Amino acid sequence: MTKIALFGATGTIGTRVLHEALRRGHEVTAVVRDPARFPDSAGGATAVVRGDVLDPASVAEAAAGHEVVVSAFGPGSGDPAALVTAARSLIGGVRSLGTDAPAPRVVVVGGAGSLRTPGGPMVWDEAGVPAPVLALMHAHGDALDFLRTVPVEEVRWTCLSPAAQIAPGERTGTYRLGLDGLVVDEEGRSRISTEDFAVALVDEIERDAHAGRRFTVAH
């Protein structure tokens, strides 16, 4: 059993991570901006606390006493650059806990834009990506660039990028792994259900297999 603090527990991905972690017997503290709005459908968390992933002091408060901090934060229609602020805040908050106890690991949900396609270009360089999506992709890329400057001896961080397409669907419990390359199927499509993405994320929590790395999953 792992003690997990989860930012973004009310979101599309965070809700699945919450349910997947709970069904495997982990303790999950849902860290939400407004506990009064925490929907019953996303409930079942071991505890619900107020927190702001953009504030390092709030991250530290929420992270204390947990072994892993997960961020499924998304800026919604707000400024995509908040993804970089969140990455800095997560690392800064965990670092500020000091060295008396082992620092919690940090697992961040990333983006697919910075993955390299089998044909060569990055996903974000492919034709036809709408401007708002492009901005999110590059902000995720900037957040990953920051994480890559963090020595794992200080904070054991991991970034998990979804497939090019992620949507709620079936939990099959299976997926294929990649590192910095987009994982595609035999027809060249890169897809994962949100449920199986959550399986992969909780597998990473349990296995600690990609410290200091980004990895990706797809069907």
Ligand SMILES: NC(=O)c1ccc[n+]([C@@H]2O[C@H](COP(=O)([O-])OP(=O)(O)OC[C@H]3O[C@@H](n4cnc5c(N)ncnc54)[C@H](OP(=O)(O)O)[C@@H]3O)[C@@H](O)[C@H]2O)c1
């Ligand atoms: N879904 C996709 O298609 C997709 C694809 C690739 C990558 N991603 C990335 O995956 C991440 C999660 O995506 P999603 O679709 O699950 O997002 P989402 O449904 O919009 O959920 C975003 C979550 O972030 C929380 N949040 C917002 N501001 C916060 C703050 N200051 N402090 C703490 N929590 C805050 C929201 O909580 P509230 O309830 O307080 O609003 C919500 O739980 C995003 O970074 C997104 O870019 C998503």
